[in-house]
Amino acid sequence: MIDLFISDVSQTLRGQLLQDEPLDHYTSWRTGGRADYVYIPRDLQDLSNFLRYLPKNMPLFWLGLGSNTLIRDGGVEGVVVVTQGALNQLTQVHSEEIRAEAGISSAQLARYSARLACAGLEFMAGIPGTVGGALAMNAGCFGCETWDKVQSVEMMNRSGEIIRRSKAEFSIAYRQVKKPEQEWFIAGCFSVLLGDKENSLNKIRELLEKRNHRQPIGTANCGSVFRNPPGDYAGRLIESCGLKGKKRGGAQVSEKHANFILNEEHASAADIEELIFEVRAIVEQKTGVRLIPEVCIIGR
Secondary structure, three states: OHHHHHHHHOOOOOOEEEEEEEOHHHOOOOOOOEEEEEEEOOOHHHHHHHHHHOOOOOOEEEEOOOOOEEEOOOOEEEEEEEOOOOOOOEEEEEOOEEEEEOOOEHHHHHHHHHHOOEEOOHHHHHOOOEHHHHHHHOOEEOOEEHHHOEEEEEEEEOOOOEEEEEHHHOEEEOOEEEOOOOEEEEEEEEEOEEOOHHHHHHHHHHHHHHHHHHOOOOOOOOOOOEOOOOOOOHHHHHHHOOOOOOEEOOEEEOOOOOOOEEEOOOOOHHHHHHHHHHHHHHHHHHHOOOOOEOOEEEOO
16 A cells, blocks of 8 residues: 555655654654654655645654654554654744744744744743644643644644644643644744843743753653643652652653653663553552543554
């Protein structure tokens, strides 16, 4: 099936199509199996062309920086589209709006906005992923959420068509965004305010210093593993159960912040997944609170 597809579009594809590709180096946990195929598009038009010819029954998954994703050891069936480093256009639409494509890192968007003397997106420097991922899960930190700043988005469907949608077309909640089936985020337009370049850059530095003090930066992790329950913090609950430092194979609950699980010693994806659900079970047993993972677990 894919061979016929490749022969049909081999002359028109400008991106990279990789077969039996290991996915561990596409995720921040640095673990996981292989994808049948990985496609890294050259740009939006190339991605549209790729999807237009992709067999309709071929499974399709999108991946940015892989900072909120655990890929199981059996790998991923079908095609993984990698947007990071590909969908990378940043544009100041006008003085109060910035457009960012899905493969741009959230930190890159924050700094771009600050250097334009625009305020309001500084918090995104603390989100460890791409704009596409931040839009998909309403990522947030320091009391702010991505969709607080969204004006509109651009989606691409399975046929490679681009659809522009307003914020009002989505159901948005804490770490949740309900989007149309078979559509994926390819860009977002963000509201900004006229500000001061140095003030914004200083605010970003202060936020990152605060993050670095609290979180295990520089380690192989996915960011926060669990959503914060209403009125409480997942990290506090996990720590209160004495789970800091708890291990499963090569995976370990961070000693610095209990809502982080580290790949300390060549952990398998199974090690990490088992530790996630073991932590959840212990917290529920001891506190009555059932933590909800915010990490996306995929694969065979």
